[in-house]
Amino acid sequence: MHPTGSELIVHDAAIRENTATFAALTGGRVMAVLKADAFGHGAIARSVLEAGACSIGVAALPEALALREGGVDAPLLSWLNTPDADFEAAIHARIELAVPSAEHLHAIGAAAARLGTRASVHLHADVGMARDGCPPREWSALCTLAREYEAIGAIRVTGIMGHLSCADDPEHPQNIRERLVFENAARTAGRRGLSPRALHLAATAATLTGAVPRFDVSRIGAGLFGIDPSRSTTALRPALTLRSRVVSVREVGAGTGVGYGLDFVSERRTHLALLPVGYGDGLPREASGKAEVLVRGRRRPLVGRISMDMVVVDTGDDVLEPNEAVTLFGPGDTGEPTVAEWAEWSHTIEHEIVTRLGSRASRISRTLDTANAVSDARTRDTVNTPQL
Ligand SMILES: *Cc1c(COP(=O)(O)O)cnc(C)c1O
Numbered sequence: 519m520h521p522t523g524s525e526l527i528v529h530d531a532a533i534r535e536n537t538a539t540f541a542a543l544t545g546g547r548v549m550a551v552l553k554a555d556a557f558g559h560g561a562i563a564r565s566v567l568e569a570g571a572c573s574i575g576v577a578a579l580p581e582a583l584a585l586r587e588g589g590v591d592a593p594l595l596s597w598l599n600t601p602d603a604d605f606e607a608a609i610h611a612r613i614e615l616a617v618p619s620a621e622h623l624h625a626i627g628a629a630a631a632r633l634g635t636r637a638s639v640h641l642h643a644d645v646g647m648a649r650d651g652c653p654p655r656e657w658s659a660l661c662t663l664a665r666e667y668e669a670i671g672a673i674r675v676t677g678i679m680g681h682l683s684c685a686d687d688p689e690h691p692q693n694i695r696e697r698l699v700f701e702n703a704a705r706t707a708g709r710r711g712l713s714p715r716a717l718h719l720a721a722t723a724a725t726l727t728g729a730v731p732r733f734d735v736s737r738i739g740a741g742l743f744g745i746d747p748s749r750s751t752t753a754l755r756p757a758l759t760l761r762s763r764v765v766s767v768r769e770v771g772a773g774t775g776v777g778y779g780l781d782f783v784s785e786r787r788t789h790l791a792l793l794p795v796g797y798g799d800g801l802p803r804e805a806s807g808k809a810e811v812l813v814r815g816r817r818r819p820l821v822g823r824i825s826m827d828m829v830v831v832d833t834g835d836d837v838l839e840p841n842e843a844v845t846l847f848g849p850g851d852t853g854e855p856t857v858a859e860w861a862e863w864s865h866t867i868e869h870e871i872v873t874r875l876g877s878r879a880s881r882i883s884r885t886l887d888t889a890n891a892v893s894d895a896r897t898r899d900t901v902n903t904p905q906l
Contacts, residue, residue: 523841524762524795526875526884528559532755532849533742534569539753540738541570544725547732549595549718551739552585553577557869558876559743559757560884563590566742575737579603579613586611597642597679598650605629609637616642616679618651620663627667639664640677641712643703645696645719647683657703661710668712677716678704679737685720686747688727697730723748744849745857745868756857758872759848759887762793764838765828776830777822781807784832790821791831791838795846798826800874802864809863812845812854813838 540548550571556562563574563585573593576582582596596608597616606629608615617623617639630637641664644651652660667673680700684690700719707714717733722741724730727748740747744756768790776782776790791813797803801824809820811831821832831844838844850856861868876884 522794523765524760524793524799527759527761527887528562528884529755529757529759529849530562530565530886530888532744532757533559533562534565536742536744536754536757537566537569537571537738540725540736540741544732544736546570546572547735549573549575549735549737550742551575551721551737553581553739554873555581555876557739557743557745558873560876560886561588562886563588563592567592571738573735575739579605579608579615582613583607583611586613595640595677597640601625605637606633609633609635612638614638614640614676616640617660617664618642618644620656620660623660623663623667623673627670627672630667630672631670636671637673638676639673640679640714640716640718641675641703641707643678643680643700645680645682645699645703646692647681649681651680654699654703658706658710661707661712664707665711675707675712675714677718677735678707678714679717680719681721682719682724682730685723685727685729686749688723688729688748688750690729693724693729700730722746723750726750740869743872745872747867756849758857758876759854760795760846760875762795762844762846764840764842764844765792765794766840767791767833767838769837775822777825779823781823782821782832784821789833789835789837791833791842791844793829793831793844793846794827796825796827796829800871800876801829801846802860802866802871802874804865805860805863809846809860810855812848812852813842815853817853817855 548571550566553576575595577598579596579599582594595614601621605626626637642651644653664675682696684692716735718735720732720736725736727750744754772786774784803824806823810817818831820829822830845854848854857868857871860871
């Protein structure tokens, strides 16, 4: 147990099982998206590759370099870098680079020329959300420029990517529009003499719902960790458990105010237990007054405001022991709250809960649960035959 008493458990088998689900669904064409330290789940690259992912995608180059240095040999794609990023290091480490602009292409082409080698790039088309990627009106010129860099041996365009704005709603008409923009971008690339082998547009939601075709590769992030933005399947398993342990307990009478502002006032005699985990560890303060935890097999409310380092549980007639374990969230198998519930209590999405509580919660120890989890996954007969 970590000195602070709180522990985040990463369920390796759940991640493997979810990866296998997507591999089965896509015929093995899964790029595992491990940005933000694998959505806060940490070093699980080997697990997803063993479970059927064929490549890995991350946002920034340092994330890709760290994976390569950590021994990951699979294809790696990095898609979010400033044009002055260290593209020489990227090319040297065989990292594929997404290209959203001519500035990026010039920088990557120059770096490859200095190294006397070819960089593998994926042209990134903005298909509709005006965020990352090349705007449609600049696309044709970007393709022409890319072809010129191919001709001098500095790059090879191996992929074309886009990212959908509304895929969590498969009925949204924007999906059709963005699919057409993407297909048009791919046709333009072909007319400019490019022949990318991998077109990729779908992430977790579109891969599950079929909101757009899956083309050659699906970039799967959230789904690996049991998060389904489309809420269309129950075949995925959450992969994090957060536990803490009791610092102290007290009995209080009716009318006792608890925590800053005394927001909660007890209605009857009850018992309170103090846990050493708070918003400084990533718990959303906004869940104050709503959140529950599981203790001795029962849901109990957190009472009063969530503090920086601590929270208080109202345990009713149960008198907890100091050091006793309390589950803040988990897969939900034994009645504990889930990350989805914490997201609802704090008006956010599951992604934010897992990333803020994961790697960014430096005071919480993180352990990879490999042992009991493997048998756990094997006992589930839905592993490779999801009904999706
Ligand atoms: C995060 C991200 C993904 C993965 O999306 P999920 O919905 O988490 O599967 C795919 N592509 C890009 C460009 C992303 O930024």
